[in-house]
Amino acid sequence: MCGIVGYIGKRDVAPLLLEGLQRLEYRGYDSAGVVITGPKATGLKMVKAKGRVRDLEARVPKRFAGTTGIAHTRWATHGAPSDENAHPHLDAENKVAVVHNGIIDNAAELRAKLIADGVTFLSETDTEVLTHLVARSTAEKLEDRVREALRHIEGTYGIAVLHADFNDRIVVARNGSPVVLGIGEKEMFVASDVAALVSHTRQVVTLDDGEMATIKADDYRTYTTEGSRTSAEPTTVEWEAESYDMGGHDTYMHKEIFEQADAVDRVLRGRIDDRFSTVHLGGLNLDAHDARKVRRVKILGCGTSYHAGMIGAQMIEELARIPADAEPASEFRYRNAVVDPDTLYVAVSQSGETYDVLAAVQELKRKGARVFGIVNVVGSAIAREADAGVYVHAGPEVCVVSTKCFTNTTVAFALLALHLGRIRDLSVSDGKRIIAGLRRLPAQIEQMLEREDEIKKLAQEFAEAKSMLFIGRVRGYPVAREASLKLKEVSYIHAEAYPASELKHGPLALIEPALPTVAIVPDDDLLEKNRAALEEIKARSGRILAVAHREQEKADHTIVVPKNEDELDPILMGIPLQLLAYHTALALGRDIDKPRNLAKSVTVE
Numbered sequence: 001m002c003g004i005v006g007y008i009g010k011r012d013v014a015p016l017l018l019e020g021l022q023r024l025e026y027r028g029y030d031s032a033g034v035v036i037t038g039p040k041a042t043g044l045k046m047v048k049a050k051g052r053v054r055d056l057e058a059r060v061p062k063r064f065a066g067t068t069g070i071a072h073t074r075w076a077t078h079g080a081p082s083d084e085n086a087h088p089h090l091d092a093e094n095k096v097a098v099v100h101n102g103i104i105d106n107a108a109e110l111r112a113k114l115i116a117d118g119v120t121f122l123s124e125t126d127t128e129v130l131t132h133l134v135a136r137s138t139a140e141k142l143e144d145r146v147r148e149a150l151r152h153i154e155g156t157y158g159i160a161v162l163h164a165d166f167n168d169r170i171v172v173a174r175n176g177s178p179v180v181l182g183i184g185e186k187e188m189f190v191a192s193d194v195a196a197l198v199s200h201t202r203q204v205v206t207l208d209d210g211e212m213a214t215i216k217a218d219d220y221r222t223y224t225t226e227g228s229r230t231s232a233e234p235t236t237v238e239w240e241a242e243s244y245d246m247g248g249h250d251t252y253m254h255k256e257i258f259e260q261a262d263a264v265d266r267v268l269r270g271r272i273d274d275r276f277s278t279v280h281l282g283g284l285n286l287d288a289h290d291a292r293k294v295r296r297v298k299i300l301g302c303g304t305s306y307h308a309g310m311i312g313a314q315m316i317e318e319l320a321r322i323p324a325d326a327e328p329a330s331e332f333r334y335r336n337a338v339v340d341p342d343t344l345y346v347a348v349s350q351s352g353e354t355y356d357v358l359a360a361v362q363e364l365k366r367k368g369a370r371v372f373g374i375v376n377v378v379g380s381a382i383a384r385e386a387d388a389g390v391y392v393h394a395g396p397e398v399c400v401v402s403t404k405c406f407t408n409t410t411v412a413f414a415l416l417a418l419h420l421g422r423i424r425d426l427s428v429s430d431g432k433r434i435i436a437g438l439r440r441l442p443a444q445i446e447q448m449l450e451r452e453d454e455i456k457k458l459a460q461e462f463a464e465a466k467s468m469l470f471i472g473r474v475r476g477y478p479v480a481r482e483a484s485l486k487l488k489e490v491s492y493i494h495a496e497a498y499p500a501s502e503l504k505h506g507p508l509a510l511i512e513p514a515l516p517t518v519a520i521v522p523d524d525d526l527l528e529k530n531r532a533a534l535e536e537i538k539a540r541s542g543r544i545l546a547v548a549h550r551e552q553e554k555a556d557h558t559i560v561v562p563k564n565e566d567e568l569d570p571i572l573m574g575i576p577l578q579l580l581a582y583h584t585a586l587a588l589g590r591d592i593d594k595p596r597n598l599a600k601s602v603t604v605e
């Protein structure tokens with residue numbers, strides 16, 4: 001979704017900002033803009049363009065010098081994608097420039113009042129309201145002008161403000177949309193995502209909601225929107241700038257699929273305790289006494305993270321024998337759920353910024369629940385809001401569609417399930433069996449990725465399909481759901497996932513040669529049941545691709561996946577289907593890393 005980047009220092013600012021915007025491109029956007037100034041510059045200079053950052057770059061004039069600036073990639077909410085609606089937004093005197101992520105809920109009301117007072121609006125955006133409010137303040141300091149303006153605002157924001165008369169500083173504020181300061185040597189950066197900073201500095205300060213900051217070239221100050229100072233000590237980002245590069249792959253999605261063996265290795269590292277056949281999850285803060293009191297586990301996430309949560313719920317029930325289920329956080333937060341003190345709530349998010357998940361966590365905490373986070377981005381809003389948690393250590397995921405993070409999240413759930421299980425009734429030998437299975441995963445992932453050519457050939461066939469059906473039973477069902485989501489997101493082919501057990505209750509009517517079915521057929525106690533479903537489809541001339549542990553006679557093709565422990569099989573079975581989605585999208589010429597209409601972090605409702 002929208003991205004912010006800003007810089008103040010001695011360097012030529014425009015190229016730095018454009019590079020920062022390029023690093024934020026993965027979040028999804030439809031227009032971009034940049035505004036600059038500097039000690040020697042008079043006033044503000046701005047360029048905006050609908051389209052890509054390269055379209056903006058093409059418009060930047062040769063003489064566009066400055067040492068301070070803010071820039072933005074916009075994802076339209078109020079007003080269509082256009083040059084005018086792109087950020088930054090300036091006031092009538094070209095003195096105040098604002099870039100904004102988030103949504104101002106009372107923008108229409110504020111706009112009407114400002115228009116009645118004679119203000120002329122140049123865009124349809126909610127953000128422009130903020131620009132005029134800052135411009136109309138007569139407070140002495142820029143910080144106070146911004147604070148006054150924010151007092152009128154209802155909604156979410158991450159903002160950066162530049163003022164021609166205060167060109168030694170940038171003022172930023174956060175409420176529900178991330179803002180990170182990057183601390184350099186006599187230079188400072190600001191961004192909505194560390195991706196835009198890490199090639200310059202890895203020392204960062206993440207603002208909390210309700211916090212503001214003033215950055216100058218050699219100094220920064222953080223304070224609340226009420227004005228009291230806050231102490232924001234810098235932390236070091238562990239992700240390196242190179243992890244954001246394509247590293248020889250043609251797309252980030254391909255790179256991230258192929259990083260999965262290393263990523264799984266990282267989520268396991270240092271966590272296995274062979275002595276007691278369990279795991280250590282340092283961030284969990286749940287002693288055995290409290291863990292035994294947990295009577296239910298409720299997992300909340302959206303999209304792919306929700307599917308990882310479905311797999312997690314299954315593992316927790318199987319290994320720890322605690323009733324567990326997953327629910328989309330986007331639904332949970334609106335249904336005034338009964339919050340139970342003996343339930344452990346687990347919020348799952350790659351980005352740690354998904355608004356629906358964050359809102360669910362805040363609602364749960366308000367009702368006195370204990371919430372754990374299973375999150376990838378360290379220091380993100382959900383990680384900070386949760387009482388405790390586990391990082392999945394997948395490394396930065398740049399492609400809009402999630403792959404390696406899904407896999408690592410399912411492994412993190414296996415660790416949680418094992419931990420809870422070994423505190424309860426899971427035997428030492430079962431603990432050992434699961435640990436051995438977890439250790440086999442990285443090599444098995446490598447082994448599976450070697451089958452890329454076979455999957456690529458299949459994808460060419462499937463690229464002609466108008467629609468596809470994905471089926472699985474119990475452990476296989478969330479795998480089918482995730483594979484179906486992956487295919488539709490990246491290839492735009494319609495896909496539907498169904499429990500295989502439900503086929504004869506309706507979807508069987510769809511079966512015909514033109515509708516391929518992908519069936520998840522693990523070699524577990526439900527193998528014969530799954531085979532019966534394949535028979536039913538074949539009897540109706542349906543085309544079948546099976547993902548199984550051995551060749552399936554009724555299938556037209558079987559992708560044979562290495563067998564692990566039954567409980568861990570879902571972790572591996574989705575991986576060939578990530579490749580299937582990837583190669584189908586490639587065959588159709590799709591924009592793989594940035595599918596249409598989607599954004600990496602959904603920080604708005």
Ligand code: F6R
Nearest residue numbers: 303304305349350351354401402
């Ligand atoms: C799918 C995908 C989305 C996200 C969802 C939640 O490939 O990426 O469905 O999984 O928007 O995002 P996070 O995990 O960042 O909370």
